[in-house]
Amino acid sequence: MIDPKEALTLLEGAITSPELRRLVLVAGLLLIAWLVGLLGRLFLHRVVRVATRHTHWRWDDALYEYGAFRWLARMLPAIVVYYGVALLLRVDDDGLGVFVRNLAVCWMIVCFIAAMVQSLLAFESLYSATPAGKRSIKGVVQLLQLALWIVAVVLVITKLTHQSIGLLLSGIGAMSAVLLLVFKDTILGFVAGIQLSTNDMLRVGDWITMPSTGVDGDVIDITLHTVKVRNFDRTIVTVPTWRLISESFQNWRGMSESGGRRIKRELFVDAACVRFLEDDEIERFGKVHLLTAYLERKREDIRRWNEALGEPAKLAVNRRRQTNIGAFRAYAEAYLAAHPDVHDDMTRMVRMRDPGAQGIPLEIYCFTNTVVWLDYERIQADIFDHLIAILPAFGLRPFQQPSGGDVREGFATRRDASTGGS
Numbered sequence: 001m002i003d004p005k006e007a008l009t010l011l012e013g014a015i016t017s018p019e020l021r022r023l024v025l026v027a028g029l030l031l032i033a034w035l036v037g038l039l040g041r042l043f044l045h046r047v048v049r050v051a052t053r054h055t056h057w058r059w060d061d062a063l064y065e066y067g068a069f070r071w072l073a074r075m076l077p078a079i080v081v082y083y084g085v086a087l088l089l090r091v092d093d094d095g096l097g098v099f100v101r102n103l104a105v106c107w108m109i110v111c112f113i114a115a116m117v118q119s120l121l122a123f124e125s126l127y128s129a130t131p132a133g134k135r136s137i138k139g140v141v142q143l144l145q146l147a148l149w150i151v152a153v154v155l156v157i158t159k160l161t162h163q164s165i166g167l168l169l170s171g172i173g174a175m176s177a178v179l180l181l182v183f184k185d186t187i188l189g190f191v192a193g194i195q196l197s198t199n200d201m202l203r204v205g206d207w208i209t210m211p212s213t214g215v216d217g218d219v220i221d222i223t224l225h226t227v228k229v230r231n232f233d234r235t236i237v238t239v240p241t242w243r244l245i246s247e248s249f250q251n252w253r254g255m256s257e258s259g260g261r262r263i264k265r266e267l268f269v270d271a272a273c274v275r276f277l278e279d280d281e282i283e284r285f286g287k288v289h290l291l292t293a294y295l296e297r298k299r300e301d302i303r304r305w306n307e308a309l310g311e312p313a314k315l316a317v318n319r320r321r322q323t324n325i326g327a328f329r330a331y332a333e334a335y336l337a338a339h340p341d342v343h344d345d346m347t348r349m350v351r352m353r354d355p356g357a358q359g360i361p362l363e364i365y366c367f368t369n370t371v372v373w374l375d376y377e378r379i380q381a382d383i384f385d386h387l388i389a390i391l392p393a394f395g396l397r398p399f400q401q402p403s404g405g406d407v408r409e410g411f412a413t414r415r416d417a418s419t420g421g422s
Contacts, residue, residue, distance in 0.1 A: 029080070033076075036076050036077055037077040048064065048069055049064060063122050066121045066125070067118045068118040071118060072112075075107075077107075078104040078111070082101055085104070102159050106159055109155050120145055124141045135197055136197070136203065138223050138224070139193030139222060146186065185225055188242040189223075189225045189242055190224060192241040201244070204219050204221065205218060206253045207219075208250060209250045212247060213237060215229050215231065215237050215239060216231050217237070226238045259371065260346050260369060261368050261376045263366050263368060264365050265363070265384065267362045267363075267398065268398060268399040269391070269398060270396070270397050273324075273396050274323060276324075277323065282295060285327055290331055294327075295322075295327070305320045324395045325362075325394070328362075331390070331394070332387055335387070342383075343369045347367070348365070348367070358401075359398075359399030
């Protein structure tokens with residue numbers, strides 16, 4: 001059995017050992033540093049938060065929300081350890097003290113760089129809330145964050161290895177080819193991001209289409225490496241930033257900012273039903289208020305033409321006459337001009353395209369006075385509903401490929417005619 005006096009004597013001798021004494025001092029110093037860090041965090045949450053809430057500035061709230069102050073508070077234990085080691089140990093002659101101080105410096109570097117990184121994020125959030133925030137700077141911010149962490153790694157390595165920064169950078173320069181390969185996408189993304197931002201080619205919220213990548217939707221995020229787009233089918237497509245420079249894409253921002261969205265659609269008319277108008281039809285169409293001015297102007301123009309023609313005008317083939325498709329085209333133009341949902345200050349016309357196997361295409365070209373998708377589709381459908389429904393009033397019919405029902409009806413009509421209806 002060990003005598004208590006002998007045990008106490010051994011313990012006193014162990015404590016007086018220089019190695020154990022240094023370990024005890026370092027452990028006590030770490031405990032003090034931990035307590036200082038705990039008090040710093042309590043001060044941060046209770047005092048700094050209250051102070052930021054009572055100021056009129058927004059930047060201090062952003063710095064607090066993104067944790068910049070928290071990273072600065074984490075530097076307090078390292079500062080206590082750095083100066084405490086110098087007071088308790090002979091740093092110049094003690095390898096343990098030098099190592100501990102180096103670790104403390106490295107931790108302060110990491111905390112300071114992390115605070116700078118979070119400050120960049122806070123600045124980005126403040127910038128995005130401004131009118132100019134539509135131009136995304138996330139790519140530049142991410143590049144600066146990467147540069148800061150590279151600086152942190154270089155400083156930490158030089159502090160732990162006791163090598164000069166110049167020597168370390170010269171070694172990195174010798175590996176430049178490898179670094180270019182590793183950071184190829186980063187370099188391409190940064191250059192592309194600068195071009196997109198400088199030329200104002202892309203903003204968050206823009207509607208873009210890029211068929212080669214399946215993109216057809218709104219831009220929701222622009223980063224250093226990628227552009228994230230939410231398609232209208234609610235899927236998310238991620239496109240490398242450099243592809244938006246090397247390939248073409250369509251940005252619909254101009255349409256959105258103009259206040260009008262284009263309608264460009266063709267109405268196919270059966271060429272077999274195009275004919276000249278009779279006098280009674282012209283009189284009847286003259287009662288249509290959308291056609292009154294056109295018919296009077298056209299009638300006077302045709303009268304002067306035929307009178308100037310002289311004797312040949314007695315032959316019907318030589319005279320100018322009004323056609324049903326011309327009257328319909330004039331009616332469609334007047335209808336668009338009077339439509340309350342068609343933009344008055346943008347191009348508006350009804351033109352005849354080259355006839356083909358599908359009949360005579362009449363192209364309706366105009367702009368709605370809204371860019372809202374649902375309203376645009378409703379207005380477009382209302383216009384064509386009306387024009388298709390009124391075609392028979394002009395003796396016209398829309399062209400469509402014959403269906404099985406048309407073929408059966410044709411055969412039934414022919415059979416009834418051959419049998420005399422019996």
